[in-house]
Amino acid sequence: MGAVAGYVRNITEAVSSIFEGMAVTASHFVRRPYTVQYPDRMPVRVQDTLPFRYRGILEVDMEICTGCLACERACPIDCIVIVVDKDPQTKQMLLSQFDIDIAKCMFCGLCSEPCPTGAIHHTTEFEGADFSLESLIRRFITEPVIAYKPKKGPETDPRIAPILNRGMRYLEEFAQAGSDKPTDGQEPADEPA
Amino acid sequence: MERLINNLIASGALGKSPPHELVAALVIFALSAVVFLGVAFPFAGIVSWVERRVWARIQSRIGPNRVGPNGFLQWLADGVKHVCKEDIIPDEADARLFKLAPYLVILAFVLPWAVMPFSSDLILADMNVGILYMTAITALTVVGVLMAGWASNDKWSLIGGIRSAAQIVSYEIPAGLAIFPIVLMTGTLSMQGIIKAQGWAPIDWFLFANPFSFIAANIMFISLLAEGNRTPFDLPEAESELVAGFATEYSGMRYLFFFMAEWGNLFILGAIITTLFLGGWQFPPVTDNRVVMNLLQLATFNVKVLSLVFVSMWIRGTLPRVRIDQLMTLCWKYFVPISFVSIIGTAVWVAIFPNGAPLVQWGMFGLGVAVAVVFLQRVVYYVRRSHMQLYFRPTI
Numbered sequence: 001m002g003a004v005a006g007y008v009r010n011i012t013e014a015v016s017s018i019f020e021g022m023a024v025t026a027s028h029f030v031r032r033p034y035t036v037q038y039p040d041r042m043p044v045r046v047q048d049t050l051p052f053r054y055r056g057i058l059e060v061d062m063e064i065c066t067g068c069l070a071c072e073r074a075c076p077i078d079c080i081v082i083v084v085d086k087d088p089q090t091k092q093m094l095l096s097q098f099d100i101d102i103a104k105c106m107f108c109g110l111c112s113e114p115c116p117t118g119a120i121h122h123t124t125e126f127e128g129a130d131f132s133l134e135s136l137i138r139r140f141i142t143e144p145v146i147a148y149k150p151k152k153g154p155e156t157d158p159r160i161a162p163i164l165n166r167g168m169r170y171l172e173e174f175a176q177a178g179s180d181k182p183t184d185g186q187e188p189a190d191e192p193a
Numbered sequence: 194m195e196r197l198i199n200n201l202i203a204s205g206a207l208g209k210s211p212p213h214e215l216v217a218a219l220v221i222f223a224l225s226a227v228v229f230l231g232v233a234f235p236f237a238g239i240v241s242w243v244e245r246r247v248w249a250r251i252q253s254r255i256g257p258n259r260v261g262p263n264g265f266l267q268w269l270a271d272g273v274k275h276v277c278k279e280d281i282i283p284d285e286a287d288a289r290l291f292k293l294a295p296y297l298v299i300l301a302f303v304l305p306w307a308v309m310p311f312s313s314d315l316i317l318a319d320m321n322v323g324i325l326y327m328t329a330i331t332a333l334t335v336v337g338v339l340m341a342g343w344a345s346n347d348k349w350s351l352i353g354g355i356r357s358a359a360q361i362v363s364y365e366i367p368a369g370l371a372i373f374p375i376v377l378m379t380g381t382l383s384m385q386g387i388i389k390a391q392g393w394a395p396i397d398w399f400l401f402a403n404p405f406s407f408i409a410a411n412i413m414f415i416s417l418l419a420e421g422n423r424t425p426f427d428l429p430e431a432e433s434e435l436v437a438g439f440a441t442e443y444s445g446m447r448y449l450f451f452f453m454a455e456w457g458n459l460f461i462l463g464a465i466i467t468t469l470f471l472g473g474w475q476f477p478p479v480t481d482n483r484v485v486m487n488l489l490q491l492a493t494f495n496v497k498v499l500s501l502v503f504v505s506m507w508i509r510g511t512l513p514r515v516r517i518d519q520l521m522t523l524c525w526k527y528f529v530p531i532s533f534v535s536i537i538g539t540a541v542w543v544a545i546f547p548n549g550a551p552l553v554q555w556g557m558f559g560l561g562v563a564v565a566v567v568f569l570q571r572v573v574y575y576v577r578r579s580h581m582q583l584y585f586r587p588t589i
Contacts, residue, residue: 023571032584
């Protein structure tokens, strides 16, 4: 008798479990797919949705670079090359080369921490694929520029002011010691789902 | 047909007084080539695209949607890609058998279309043993698959081929036995005869004729899934263990042939079930116009077949692959005895109710509707429980 009961139970279990399984998969037909159709069918660019502190490809604002070489010294893998000369006539600092080899860069962020003006900073750009290693070297100087020198007093050049503000904000959010920890010493609350 | 042949001879386009038989053969070849290339192969291709989209939605993905509108031309791109691939024949393979095998598989897919009852007039050959022919021809696949597995001279291929042979031969038995209740009720093996014995209304379908034919319908469907090497019975191509089973050594067009036959066989699966249990092309007689009526019947038949094709895709997206011993247990310990019970039950039923039992038919139909309602409730329950954003359009 047990054998017959087992036989019938097998059949009913198979039928009912397949029934439930088909109901589960049928419910998926009316759910929105999770797939994100990166990169060409996005409602907004991914770069624009990333946080300000995202460590993407490095960028330098040459207008506010002081030529202090702090970033070059901080870089643990020497992917930054800066050449600074003193102009013999005007006694000004002249930057003639500022190269960052993105192929070598490991996006550690150590270069942007010591920067006094926030000139060197990470962007949210991450699409760096290219056909040669040469083209991955970012050259920020095409002809020599005069290094930025902070002026005394509150007045700044209105052309430079927004860039400088951005740089200082970047430093505040990113470069200061302990800035990667919550300021009030508490665990960050979970984002509401 | 005869008039077409005579016109061709009279027109003189084929030279002076060509032999009648030769022209007839030419016309038949040309027509069948048009039918197969124009209907069967595009169907297999489009089904491959639909299937990928259906699975994708089951897995919360999108599926191929880039080639053409919503990826509709994906099957053409895949086909062109396969044709362009190098055709590799392994050195150690038995080249002649290796080349022959895909054609046998495709033959088993193409030949059943001869007895496909699309409508009351649209059928190539209404044989008096139509359904028998259908099961016999579809079993020809096993020869091709076994040949492919053996000729490849490869362990995976061989195991895949042997598994396929065991599986198809085993499941031929319940599939064949499940036809018997219908034959007992109709007294004919002809596809058209079986359809004409049913009505357009669901209560007149053999699916709801009596409890035994309902069981036979389910056994038939699952057995045909197994014969078509469909998940959950796709052991011959189990990619996690056998790479691609009997098709491992194949490439290019020959590889494509196997999969074209597999997807095309879905239509044949649906056609067999539709003919035997779902009333075939039966449509209420709304008009006396023969052409319109035939078109309506054609549409009815195709809607029924394509919904069954959809169900088999849905099953493929739902169930995991069974183990080989479970497969054999299911066939020999469950389907074969139950189909025998169904035959004997139908025989007794036909003896008691020679003209059918309308009350039971209504009861069976009501039961079917009840199951569908319960199923929909479960679906709604799972949709609610998931708290997901809903999206009802099939395209994205």
